[in-house]
Amino acid sequence: MSKIDLLHYPDPRLKQQGETVDIFNDEIQRIIDNMFETHYAQENCAALAATQLDFINPKRITVIDYSSNKDEPLCLVNPKIIEREGEQNEFEGCMSVYPSHIHAKVKRDYWIRVTAQDRHGNPLDFEAEGYKAKCIQHELDHLNGMIFLDRLKPFKRKMIDDKIRQVIKQLKRKI
Numbered sequence: 001m002s003k004i005d006l007l008h009y010p011d012p013r014l015k016q017q018g019e020t021v022d023i024f025n026d027e028i029q030r031i032i033d034n035m036f037e038t039h040y041a042q043e044n045c046a047a048l049a050a051t052q053l054d055f056i057n058p059k060r061i062t063v064i065d066y067s068s069n070k071d072e073p074l075c076l077v078n079p080k081i082i083e084r085e086g087e088q089n090e091f092e093g094c095m096s097v098y099p100s101h102i103h104a105k106v107k108r109d110y111w112i113r114v115t116a117q118d119r120h121g122n123p124l125d126f127e128a129e130g131y132k133a134k135c136i137q138h139e140l141d142h143l144n145g146m147i148f149l150d151r152l153k154p155f156k157r158k159m160i161d162d163k164i165r166q167v168i169k170q171l172k173r174k175i
């Protein structure tokens, strides 16, 4: 297994959409293993989407595990939200949004029904609410080429963009 580099905002590749997985072959298994290894190597990581990693033609795959012991892996391939209800407005951050301590409140559906496939292509159909629902919606955005900043109001977005620019400038000065 090997770790894969994370893409950091404003890398334009974060706008790529994931490709649908049709064949669940060894290559897909290897990609998923590497994604989990990358996930578990990060501190405070809840989930990763293939489109935020340094893949050529990333697939519609997300690996999720926010359990405290990191022993509840959930891999969703080709996930779709088919029903949604309610609303939540909670803080989100993202491993790709530099620096990682930038958080902002994002409006999401409180409850969702998800269809997807597992890593072997078996169909999944389940409901999620609260944190889990928020997490899946955040990952689905990644697979559609969106990050959580894209969901913020323009003035809030500009504030965060300015802050990120400053941090990047400071880091460059240090190198």
Ligand code: NI
Binding pocket: 052, 093, 094, 095, 096, 138, 142
């Ligand atoms: Ni993210």
